[in-house]
Amino acid sequence: MTYPKTWFRLAEVTPLALHALSCAGARRGDTAPGEHLRWSSIDGVDRLTCPGQPDDTHDGGGDRYDVPAATALMWRPERQRQLHPAADPARTLPLTTGPIPLIHALRKARTAALHWVALSPDGEHGAVAQISAHRPQIVPHRTTWSTAEVVARSVGSDLYPYLPRAYPALVADGWRDHTGGLLARFTRATAAEIVRDVRAHLADLPAADAARLGLIGLDWHGDAILINRIAGATIGQIDRCYPDGDSYYSLGAYLWGWQHLSDSPWPHVPAGRRP
Known part of the structure; x- marks a missing residue:
């Protein structure tokens, strides 16, 4: 299946990515894979989460270490969900690998008037990111x-x-x-x-x-x-x-x-x- 891009706000993704790196640095002695974010569908909504927390979701104060996608949801009073969650099953978004590591691009984008991170599936379990100044549309094609x-x-x-x-x-x-x-x-x-x-x-x-x-x-x-x-x-x-x-x-x-x-x-x- 070909999925539309899933959009996240750069201002929300960047601190989450920096937090993931700090957590990864504190666990160098374990067998965890390289620094990354986890892209998954939680309660029918795509989210990025930090895998560095013991429970993957909360800090000591109860704040969630995740970022919901800025993606239109099919809306019914009793249920909301994305039309085609792209991260079901979960995918891995690497931060420190590739020709231009994503963490470098995120840091540079903060001073370059870029505001959006668009994710697309890559292979069976991976993901790739594209950073943009704005998003061209807010809802799927053929919306009434x-x-x-x-x-x-x-x-x-x-x-x-x-x-x-x-x-x-x-x-x-x-x-x-x-x-x-x-x-x-x-x-x-x-x-x-x-x-x-x-x-x-x-x-x-x-x-x-x-x-x-x-x-x-x-x-x-x-x-x-x-x-x-x-x-x-x-x-x-x-x-x-x-x-x-x-x-x-x-x-x-x-x-x-x-x-x-x-x-x-x-x-x-x-x-x-x-x-």
């Missing part, structure tokens, strides 16, 4: 779309004041992200409104609060929308959103949750009106 009014759950942090407006969108029928968020795309005019509203929220916050909360800022760069993370005194680019073949922007896909206006517990201004 429906009109909806959507609202943002949060932008960058659960503490971020939610955007007070609903926005007209097209949402993917039967697909959501791994958190249950809608996968939505917007016209350029609506995307410009979202950019403007995010900027307005940031302008209303003290700069120290925006930095402390690690919030997200949006800026235009030609036809692309730059998505930046504000951390301390620095602003780091974490993604770029380009128009797709139909001139829509999938702003916020796999970053923050979109939901139907009717499902939101908070009051929002309907689409087409200003707060």
Whole structure:
């Protein structure tokens, strides 16, 4: 079977890979194979995990040492799963072998405005990675779309004041992200409104609060929308959103949750009106 690429965020994969190397360095005396990440399907969702932990899943504080794929899930209220999990059975993603070891490429990519890691199966149990600036699509080919009014759950942090407006969108029928968020795309005019509203929220916050909360800022760069993370005194680019073949922007896909206006517990201004 030919699988589509499985996408992961570079900002999540890199620290996981560095952690795997540190664990590998601490176990040189055992018979474990070379440094790698484990690509497997857990509860129907592809994930990268660090094999260096005793239980492969948690540190002492209960945090999971794994990264879920930023991949559309077939969504039903009682069950979510990928259409074709590429890592079932599990595969090995080497970090330190090959002409250009993946760990070197990950380190370099952090300063080269590259944001995505796309995995493909390699042989019976292996995997290969490709690092990209952006992903060309957010859902499988031939997905159908429906009109909806959507609202943002949060932008960058659960503490971020939610955007007070609903926005007209097209949402993917039967697909959501791994958190249950809608996968939505917007016209350029609506995307410009979202950019403007995010900027307005940031302008209303003290700069120290925006930095402390690690919030997200949006800026235009030609036809692309730059998505930046504000951390301390620095602003780091974490993604770029380009128009797709139909001139829509999938702003916020796999970053923050979109939901139907009717499902939101908070009051929002309907689409087409200003707060």
